[in-house]
Amino acid sequence: MHPFTKRRSDSVAALGEQRLIAAIRGWLGTASLPAPFGIGDDCAVIAPARDRQLLTVDPVIYGRHFDATVPPAAVGAKLLKRNLSDIAAMGGRPTAAVIALTLDPCVSLAWLEGFYRGLAACARRYRVPIVGGDVAEARGALAASLTVLGAVTALRAVTRAGARLGDWIYITGKLGGSLRSGHHLTFRPRLAEGAWFARRPEVRAMMDISDGLAKDLWSLTPKVGRLVPKTPRSTPPTIVPALNPKALPRRRGASLRDALCDGEDYELVVALDRKTNRAAFERAWRRAFPQVPLTCIGRFVRPRDLPPDAIRLSDYHGYEHLG
Amino acid sequence: MHPFTKRRSDSVAALGEQRLIAAIRGWLGTASLPAPFGIGDDCAVIAPARDRQLLTVDPVIYGRHFDATVPPAAVGAKLLKRNLSDIAAMGGRPTAAVIALTLDPCVSLAWLEGFYRGLAACARRYRVPIVGGDVAEARGALAASLTVLGAVTALRAVTRAGARLGDWIYITGKLGGSLRSGHHLTFRPRLAEGAWFARRPEVRAMMDISDGLAKDLWSLTPKVGRLVPKTPRSTPPTIVPALNPKALPRRRGASLRDALCDGEDYELVVALDRKTNRAAFERAWRRAFPQVPLTCIGRFVRPRDLPPDAIRLSDYHGYEHLG
Numbered sequence: 001m002h003p004f005t006k007r008r009s010d011s012v013a014a015l016g017e018q019r020l021i022a023a024i025r026g027w028l029g030t031a032s033l034p035a036p037f038g039i040g041d042d043c044a045v046i047a048p049a050r051d052r053q054l055l056t057v058d059p060v061i062y063g064r065h066f067d068a069t070v071p072p073a074a075v076g077a078k079l080l081k082r083n084l085s086d087i088a089a090m091g092g093r094p095t096a097a098v099i100a101l102t103l104d105p106c107v108s109l110a111w112l113e114g115f116y117r118g119l120a121a122c123a124r125r126y127r128v129p130i131v132g133g134d135v136a137e138a139r140g141a142l143a144a145s146l147t148v149l150g151a152v153t154a155l156r157a158v159t160r161a162g163a164r165l166g167d168w169i170y171i172t173g174k175l176g177g178s179l180r181s182g183h184h185l186t187f188r189p190r191l192a193e194g195a196w197f198a199r200r201p202e203v204r205a206m207m208d209i210s211d212g213l214a215k216d217l218w219s220l221t222p223k224v225g226r227l228v229p230k231t232p233r234s235t236p237p238t239i240v241p242a243l244n245p246k247a248l249p250r251r252r253g254a255s256l257r258d259a260l261c262d263g264e265d266y267e268l269v270v271a272l273d274r275k276t277n278r279a280a281f282e283r284a285w286r287r288a289f290p291q292v293p294l295t296c297i298g299r300f301v302r303p304r305d306l307p308p309d310a311i312r313l314s315d316y317h318g319y320e321h322l323g
Numbered sequence: 324m325h326p327f328t329k330r331r332s333d334s335v336a337a338l339g340e341q342r343l344i345a346a347i348r349g350w351l352g353t354a355s356l357p358a359p360f361g362i363g364d365d366c367a368v369i370a371p372a373r374d375r376q377l378l379t380v381d382p383v384i385y386g387r388h389f390d391a392t393v394p395p396a397a398v399g400a401k402l403l404k405r406n407l408s409d410i411a412a413m414g415g416r417p418t419a420a421v422i423a424l425t426l427d428p429c430v431s432l433a434w435l436e437g438f439y440r441g442l443a444a445c446a447r448r449y450r451v452p453i454v455g456g457d458v459a460e461a462r463g464a465l466a467a468s469l470t471v472l473g474a475v476t477a478l479r480a481v482t483r484a485g486a487r488l489g490d491w492i493y494i495t496g497k498l499g500g501s502l503r504s505g506h507h508l509t510f511r512p513r514l515a516e517g518a519w520f521a522r523r524p525e526v527r528a529m530m531d532i533s534d535g536l537a538k539d540l541w542s543l544t545p546k547v548g549r550l551v552p553k554t555p556r557s558t559p560p561t562i563v564p565a566l567n568p569k570a571l572p573r574r575r576g577a578s579l580r581d582a583l584c585d586g587e588d589y590e591l592v593v594a595l596d597r598k599t600n601r602a603a604f605e606r607a608w609r610r611a612f613p614q615v616p617l618t619c620i621g622r623f624v625r626p627r628d629l630p631p632d633a634i635r636l637s638d639y640h641g642y643e644h645l646g
Contacts, residue, residue, distance in 0.1 A: 016643060017643055017644040035482065035483070035484070036413075036480060036482040036483075036484075040483075041413070041482050041483050041484075041530075042379065042408075042409040042410075042412035042413055042483070042530055042531055043377035043378060043379040043409050043410060043412070043413045043415065043473065043480070044377065044378045044379070045375055045376070045377060045413070045475075045480045045482075046375065046376040046377065046378055047375065047376070048371075048372050048373055048374055048375055048376065049371050049372045049376065050371055051371055052368055052369065052370065052371055053368070053369040053370070053371065053372065054366035054367065054368060054369065055366060055367045055369055055419060055421055055454060055455060055470075055472065056365065056366040056367070056421070056455060057421045057422070057423045057455065057456060057457050057468075057470060058423070058457050059423050059425060059457060059459050059468075061425060061459055061460075061461045061464075063461065063462060064459065064460060064461055065459075085365075086365040086366050087365075087366060089365035089366070090359075090364070090365055090366045090368070092366065096378060098378055098379070098380045098470055099380070100380045100381070100382050100423070100468040100470075102382060102384060102425075102466060102468075131378060132378060132379060132380065133380060134380050134381050134382060134468075135644065136382050136384055136387065136388075136644065137384075137387060137644055138384045138386065138387055138464070138466060139386060140463060141384075141461070141464060141466075143425060143461060143464075143466075145380075145382075145423040145425075145457075145468045147378075147380060147421055147423075147470035149378065149472065150366065152368075157359060157366070157368045159358065159359040159364050159368075160358070160359075160363070160364050160365070161358070161359075161364075207364075207365055208365055320339060320340055321340040321458065321459065321460055
C-alpha cells in the first residue's frame with residue numbers, strides 16, 4: 001500500500017490533529033492505557049521500578065527502513081520489534097513505549113491505520129503498553145521513532161563490555177539475507193533468549209546483530225588483553241575475533257558475505273567465559289530453546305594466534321549508515 | 324546558520340557513521356555518561372525509580388519548529404526545554420533523555436556541532452543526562468525527537484483531569500507573541516513552579532500551554548458537572564471556562580488574540596479548588612517565586628453563569644497541527 005495519497009479526503013489532513021489523535025487512540029485500543037497512564041496528558045505516568053531500567057530508541061523512516069511494498073502493519077510491528085531486540089540484547093524485558101510520529105499531511109489514513117494497528121497487535125503480543133506519543137507535521141516525511149523503557153530481568157544488565165581473550169563467541173539463529181527472505185519483517189526479538197543469557201554468569205557480554213556481524217562484532221571484542229595484568233604499562237596486545245567460516249550458520253541462500261555483511265539479522269551474539277563447560281551450556285540451551293539454534297562461531301584471540309582459515313573480518317563490512 | 328551544506332567535506336557524510344557518533348559523544352561531553360549508563364550499548368542502563376515515573380516525547384523539525392535563522396545551539400536547547408515543560412506540567416523532575424536524530428547526509432557538521440553543544444549545555448543546566456540515542460539518514464530531513472524520563476517530586480503527578488465546577492484558573496507568566504519576542508527560544512521550563520504546584524493539594528489539575536490557551540484550556544475543563552452527584556442520570560451540565568479579558572497577562576505587544584491563540588507559551592495553567600484561600604495561596608507563591616507572575620484569569624462555570632464580558636473562547640483557536 002502506498003503511504004501517500006493525492007485525495008485529501010483519504011489523507012490525515014482531512015481529519016486534522018484532534019480527530020487524528022482520537023483515531024490513533026482507537027487504533028491502538030487496548031495496547032494503550034487511559035490517561036495519565038497512557039495517551040492524553042502532558043506525560044504518561046509509569047509505575048516505580050524496583051530494578052535497574054533500560055532505555056532505547058530506534059526509528060523507521062519511509063525510503064530507508066520501508067517502502068510502499070511493505071504492508072503498513074508490518075512497518076508498525078517492525079518499529080516495535082527493532083527496539084525490543086535492543087532490550088533483549090541487555091537481557092531485559094520491555095515495560096512501556098512512546099512513539100513520535102512525523103508525517104506529511106498527504107499520508108493516507110488507511111496506511112496510518114494499518115501502521116498503528118500493526119504496532120498495537122505487536123505491543124499486545126509482547127505486553128508493551130504504548131503510553132504516549134507525539135504527532136508532528138513535516139513536508140514529504142513519514143517516519144516514526146519509538147522509545148522503549150525496559151527493566152532488567154536478572155541481577156544484571158548484560159552489556160557489550162566484558163568479553164576477554166579466549167572467550168567463545170556464540171550466536172542465536174542464522175545470519176544473512178534478511179531483506180530478501182523477509183526476515184527483517186517476520187523476526188521474533190530474542191527477549192526470552194536474552195533474559196536466559198543474562199541469568200547465566202558465564203555469559204560475559206552480549207549485543208544484537210543489526211548492522212551485520214562483520215561490523216557489530218567489533219563492539220563486543222575486548223579492547224585490550226586483560227589476561228596480562230602483571231604488565232599494565234606495556235602496550236596491551238590487540239585482540240581479534242577468530243571466526244570459523246564453516247561454523248557460521250547462514251540463512252537459506254545466503255553467502256558467507258551475506259551472513260557477515262547484511263543488516264537486520266536481529267540475532268544475539270554473546271561472549272562466553274573461556275572456562276565454561278560448553279557441552280553443559282549447550283545442553284541447557286537446547287532444553288530451554290529447542291527450536292532456536294545456538295552456534296559457537298569462534299573465539300577472541302591474539303592476532304598471532306589467528307588460524308589460517310579464520311575469516312579475515314577486515315575484508316568485510318557491515319551496513320554503514322551515512323555512507 | 325544554514326543547516327545544509329553543498330560541500331561534502333563540511334557535511335556529516337564526510338565523517339560517516341562511526342566517527343559521527345564519536346563526534347556526538349564529544350559534543351555532549353559531560354551531558355552524557357559512559358556506557359552502559361550513557362551512549363554506546365544496545366540500551367542505556369538507568370537507576371531504579373522508587374517513585375512513579377513520567378515519560379514524554381517531543382520533536383524539533385526543520386521547516387516546522389526552526390529554520391536557518393535560529394542558532395543551532397538554540398534549537399538543541401529548545402528540543403530539551405519543550406520536553407521539560409511537559410515534565411513540569413505534571414509536577415515532575417527529569418531523570419534521563421534519549422535523542423533520535425534524522426538527517427540528510429548534506430547536513431553541515433558545524434550546524435550539528437552547535438545543535439549538540441546547545442543541547443548539552445541545556446542538559447547540564449537542568450541536570451538531565453542524555454543517556455542514548457540513534458542517528459538515521461533520511462533524504463532532505465533534519466529532525467530530532469527527544470524522549471525524557473522523569474520522576475514525580477510530590478506524592479502525586481498532577482494531571483489534566485481533576486478540575487471541577489467553580490475552580491479558579493491560574494496561569495504563570497505572560498502569554499502571546501512567543502515567536503516574535505524570541506520567547507520560544509529563551510523560555511525557562513517551569514520545573515520548580517510545577518513541583519511547587521504539585522505539593523499544594525488545592526491544585527487540582529495542571530498542564531502546560533504550548534498550542535495557545537484558547538485550544539489548550541479545553542483539556543483542563545471539566546467534562547461534566549461533578550457538583551450534582553444526586554442526579555447522576557440527568558444530562559450533566561456542560562462546564563466552560565469564564566475568562567476575564569482584562570486579567571489575561573500579555574507579553575509586551577501581544578493582543579488579546581495573540582495571548583489566546585499564539586503557540587509556544589510554555590507557561591503552566593492550573594485549576595485551583597474553588598474553596599481555596601486565594602490570598603494565602605498567592606502570598607505563598609510570591610514568597611516562593613517573587614519574579615514569576617501568577618495570575619487568576621477566570622474560573623470554570625456553567626454556560627448560563629458566563630459573565631457578559633467573559634471571553635467567548637469559541638471565537639479563538641490555538642495552533643492546529645495538520646491544519
